[in-house]
Amino acid sequence: MKADFDYKELISILRSYKNEEGWFKFKVGNTNPEVIGVNVSSLGNTAALSGHPFGYMVWGVSDDTHEIVGTSFSPSSTKVGNQELVAWLSVKTSPRVDVNFKELFIEDKKVVLMQVPAAVSSPIRFDKEEYVRIGSNNHRLSDYPDIERRLWQHFDKLPPERRVVLDGLALSAIPEYLALDAYFIIQGLPIPSTIEVQISNFKAEGFILKNDDGSFSITALGALLFARNLRMFHMLASKALRVIRYKAKSRVEAINDITFTEGYALCFEQACSSVETMLPVQEEIGSGLRKEIRKYPSSAIREVIGNMLIHQDLSVNGSGPILEVFEDSIEGSNPGSLLVPRDRIIDAPPRARNESMAAFLRRVHICEERGSGFDRMEKGMAEYSLPSPMVETGEGFTRIKLLWYSNFSKWKKEEKLWTCYLSVCLDYVSSISVSNTVLRERFGVEERNSAIISRLAKEAVDAGLIKIADISKGAKSRRYLPYWA
Numbered sequence: 001m002k003a004d005f006d007y008k009e010l011i012s013i014l015r016s017y018k019n020e021e022g023w024f025k026f027k028v029g030n031t032n033p034e035v036i037g038v039n040v041s042s043l044g045n046t047a048a049l050s051g052h053p054f055g056y057m058v059w060g061v062s063d064d065t066h067e068i069v070g071t072s073f074s075p076s077s078t079k080v081g082n083q084e085l086v087a088w089l090s091v092k093t094s095p096r097v098d099v100n101f102k103e104l105f106i107e108d109k110k111v112v113l114m115q116v117p118a119a120v121s122s123p124i125r126f127d128k129e130e131y132v133r134i135g136s137n138n139h140r141l142s143d144y145p146d147i148e149r150r151l152w153q154h155f156d157k158l159p160p161e162r163r164v165v166l167d168g169l170a171l172s173a174i175p176e177y178l179a180l181d182a183y184f185i186i187q188g189l190p191i192p193s194t195i196e197v198q199i200s201n202f203k204a205e206g207f208i209l210k211n212d213d214g215s216f217s218i219t220a221l222g223a224l225l226f227a228r229n230l231r232m233f234h235m236l237a238s239k240a241l242r243v244i245r246y247k248a249k250s251r252v253e254a255i256n257d258i259t260f261t262e263g264y265a266l267c268f269e270q271a272c273s274s275v276e277t278m279l280p281v282q283e284e285i286g287s288g289l290r291k292e293i294r295k296y297p298s299s300a301i302r303e304v305i306g307n308m309l310i311h312q313d314l315s316v317n318g319s320g321p322i323l324e325v326f327e328d329s330i331e332g333s334n335p336g337s338l339l340v341p342r343d344r345i346i347d348a349p350p351r352a353r354n355e356s357m358a359a360f361l362r363r364v365h366i367c368e369e370r371g372s373g374f375d376r377m378e379k380g381m382a383e384y385s386l387p388s389p390m391v392e393t394g395e396g397f398t399r400i401k402l403l404w405y406s407n408f409s410k411w412k413k414e415e416k417l418w419t420c421y422l423s424v425c426l427d428y429v430s431s432i433s434v435s436n437t438v439l440r441e442r443f444g445v446e447e448r449n450s451a452i453i454s455r456l457a458k459e460a461v462d463a464g465l466i467k468i469a470d471i472s473k474g475a476k477s478r479r480y481l482p483y484w485a
Contacts, residue, residue: 007102007113010168011058015066022046022133023118024056026063031073033080037092040099040116040124042131042138047118048154049132049147053164053217054118060111063136070109075101094125096317098235117235120160121315123151160220160314161354162206165233167217171195174208174216177233178226182266186364206356220314221356227263239320241271241309245278249327256325264309264357268366271323272302278325280404295404296330297380300389303373304332304400310358310367312336316396330402338393343465344484345374345391346425377402378426385444387415388422408443408452416456419443421465425482434480 014024023046025039036057043055060071080088090096100115116124123130123141130141132151141148166177172195174180180198184191192198199216202208207222223233230240241264245256256278260267279294279301308321313336321334340348352358361367377389381402390401405411411419423442427434440453457480460466469479 007104008106010056011061011106011111011113014056014058015061017066020063020136021050022135023050023052023054024058025133025136026061026066027057027059028062028069028071029059029073031059031078033078033085033088034127036085036114037089037126038131038138039114040089040093040097041126041129042133044097044116044119044124045131045141045151046133047116048120048158049151052118053167055116057114057116058111059114060106060109068107068109068111071112072110073112074103075112075114076103090318092127094128095120095122095315097124098317100234118163119151119155120158120163121155123148159354159356161224161356163220164209164217165220165223165235167211167215169216169218171199171216174199174202174218177218177228178202178207178222179228179263179266180226182226186265205360221354223263224314224357225263225265225360227261227266229261230263231261235317238318239312239314241267241305241321241323243271243275243278243323243325245325246327249329251324265361265364265366268305268309268361271305272298275301275305275323275325275330279330280327295384296386296402297384300377300380300402301330303367303377303380304330304389304402306361306367307373307377307400308332308334310361311339311353311398313353313396328404331399332401333397333399335396336398337395338391338398342391342393343421346378346422347429347482347484374422375426375429378422382423382442385442387411388419390415390418408445416443417460417463417465420456420460421482424460424466424480428482428485436475436478439480 020026023043039057043057047053047055059073060069061067062069075085078085086099086101089099098117102113102115104111104113131138132141132144132147134144175195180195180202181191183201199208202222203210206219207226209217209219211217220236223230223236224239227233231237241260243258243260244254247253247255258274260271276294276298279296281294305323308323312321312334316335319335321332324331336353338345339351339353358367367373374389381388386405387403390403392399403415420439423439424434427438432438436450436454436457439457440447440450443453445453454475457466461468464483466480467483469481
């Protein structure tokens with residue numbers, strides 16, 4: 001997205017080119033939605049190939065002389081069937097493209113600019129077909145295998161967090177969008193006295209880029225971490241962390257709905273504190289004193305939020321991280337499936353979908369150093385004798401659930417087996433020998449009810465989740481391992 005004050009200058013720069021380039025084109029007429037859709041695909045793909053953050057189509061400029069001639073095209077009032085043009089394009093393109101139209105007047109004549117983000121992780125398709133611009137014409141990408149290969153090579157090199165989300169900024173304008181001081185405060189560093197020195201740190205981190213014309217661009221990484229307001233970045237508005245508290249166990253009635261619009265490095269602690277205040281409490285009586293404690297461990301909540309942020313798929317438009325608080329559960333969801341098999345979340349080597357973001361958040365101690373943080377979630381839930389974090393994943397989503405029960409007898413069978421398995425996994429990687437006693441303590445079951453845990457362990461063995469380390473030993477000496485150990 002271009003800074004508002006720069007649209008006219010941008011069009012002036014495009015007009016200064018001797019000929020159209022593959023990443024931009026001029027039009028006087030031809031406002032057919034199907035043609036516009038094809039151009040969304042071709043411009044986005046060609047912009048990626050040529051190293052430009054956006055592709056552009058401009059109505060009201062002659063493609064021969066580049067003079068302003070004006071247009072009657074009005075994208076805001078154009079409909080395809082019953083859908084507005086922008087919504088229709090969003091449905092017809094895949095991955096969904098955040099197309100931005102700007103209507104303005106130059107030389108007292110109406111000009112319309114269409115801005116298309118460069119393809120990020122895969123070619124942009126319109127109506128299930130991929131296009132690319134060669135010369136001044138659109139072509140099916142599949143007809144040019146060499147170009148298609150180059151495009152995929154580009155995707156391998158440019159992660160979504162490094163894409164440009166705002167460009168054409170003057171040096172003095174950057175503090176309007178990014179909280180520069182916070183970068184130093186969070187790390188306990190002295191704040192440089194000049195904006196030039198502050199900006200040099202942001203450039204070194206890859207939060208901003210300096211353009212050939214002397215202006216600056218802000219990357220998704222910089223905005224997601226230090227934006228004063230993510231809604232100022234058209235492409236990232238949906239990535240703001242949202243927290244919803246419901247009245248009971250369903251989504252029928254919400255009593256709190258908060259969107260933290262600041263960058264993650266700025267709002268993380270506030271979000272965690274806000275969730276804490278939303279949580280149900282239970283009373284505990286000890287030594288004759290009554291006190292209220294939260295139903296969930298802070299460490300588990302913190303890791304759920306951190307996991308949502310650093311593992312979300314930034315190439316998915318229109319959705320972002322959401323934490324939902326119910327009467328008896330907490331659910332954290334984000335776009336993007338798990339990067340490791342669900343049953344190997346404890347022992348799998350660390351992987352993050354957004355490596356640079358994860359590295360910075362770990363550096364400032366917002367996220368855990370090791371992997372996904374599932375081990376810390378599990379440790380926290382074990383301290384409260386609650387089920388291990390339940391994990392759901394599928395095409396395009398991951399959901400983590402923290403569950404609360406007043407006692408073990410109310411747990412569902414699936415939750416008991418999963419907790420048995422995950423706790424054995426964590427103890428195994430922590431070099432802890434897992435006996436029936438260790439499992440009983442994990443579930444908060446009294447010794448007189450130890451037979452319940454023995455039966456559960458047998459069920460987990462029968463289900464192929466865990467195995468007996470040495471089958472020659474008796475029940476009291478029995479030790480358990482994950483099935484994969």
